[in-house]
Amino acid sequence: MKKDHIFEFFRRLAEANPAPETELAFGNTYQLLVAVTISAQATDVGVNKATKRLFAQVTTPAQMVALGEEALKEHIKSIGLFNTKAKNVIALSEMLVRDHGGEVPADRDALTALPGVGRKTANVVLNTAFGMETFAVDTHIFRVGNRTGLAKGKTPEAVEAQLDKKVPAPFRLGAHHWLILHGRYVCKARTPECWRCTVVDLCGFKGKVLEKGAKPATTPKTRATSRKGDARARSQAGKPAARPEGEPS
Numbered sequence: 052m053k054k055d056h057i058f059e060f061f062r063r064l065a066e067a068n069p070a071p072e073t074e075l076a077f078g079n080t081y082q083l084l085v086a087v088t089i090s091a092q093a094t095d096v097g098v099n100k101a102t103k104r105l106f107a108q109v110t111t112p113a114q115m116v117a118l119g120e121e122a123l124k125e126h127i128k129s130i131g132l133f134n135t136k137a138k139n140v141i142a143l144s145e146m147l148v149r150d151h152g153g154e155v156p157a158d159r160d161a162l163t164a165l166p167g168v169g170r171k172t173a174n175v176v177l178n179t180a181f182g183m184e185t186f187a188v189d190t191h192i193f194r195v196g197n198r199t200g201l202a203k204g205k206t207p208e209a210v211e212a213q214l215d216k217k218v219p220a221p222f223r224l225g226a227h228h229w230l231i232l233h234g235r236y237v238c239k240a241r242t243p244e245c246w247r248c249t250v251v252d253l254c255g256f257k258g259k260v261l262e263k264g265a266k267p268a269t270t271p272k273t274r275a276t277s278r279k280g281d282a283r284a285r286s287q288a289g290k291p292a293a294r295p296e297g298e299p300s
């Protein structure tokens with residue numbers, strides 16, 4: 052995608068949603084870290100349901116450690132892989148208390164050293180809580196980047212590097228949210244809703260669905276490639292390769 056088209060792409064997404072935010076509910080940076088860590092194989096709505104009572108009770112790593120693994124499991128048992136996630140959340144909370152004075156570090160290496168925290172989760176926290184211009188490549192961003200031609204790459208790291216290189220100011224801070232929301236609600240995995248897409252004329256995807264109800268022209272090869280990328284994204288984020296978070300079924 053050409054440089055001026057990239058600027059226009061984000062200008063339009065920004066115009067439609069000037070203040071993009073994560074759809075995960077949280078009250079502080081620690082709660083955001085926990086919510087993102089347990090969000091694999093769950094929708095944001097599902098995570099928010101599970102954390103509503105938990106976050107009313109637990110606001111710090113020390114409180115989470117005091118709550119304990121078994122009680123945490125009870126809170127998040129509606130979410131896939133809750134046993135592993137509970138174990139990781141307790142372990143990362145212990146590490147935050149022991150090594151970081153109970154604070155969430157604003158540093159990617161320190162974040163990814165925490166149990167269950169991959170590069171994607173770290174980038175979400177750095178962007179959302181610390182206002183850093185990071186690009187957390189999840190399944191939606193991986194798909195939108197490759198489909199549109201905005202940021203092509205075979206791995207999440209490659210797409211992230213392309214975004215870092217190409218996304219212009221003043222859109223760098225919000226780019227991650229705009230792309231996720233665009234992928235989640237318009238540029239959907241199975242049937243992109245190109246007929247109502249605000250960037251349809253800028254997008255380089257050859258299989259556009261320009262009429263509501265029409266069948267997607269996406270080839271099986273493209274879908275398989277996308278799934279491989281999704282699997283890689285989740286694997287490298289320390290997450291399972293099954294149905295991705297928020298992916299339309």
Ligand code: SF4
Pocket residue numbers: 198199237238239243244245248249250251252254255256259260
């Ligand atoms: S035109 Fe279609 S494929 Fe391109 S970004 Fe919009 S929804 Fe996605």
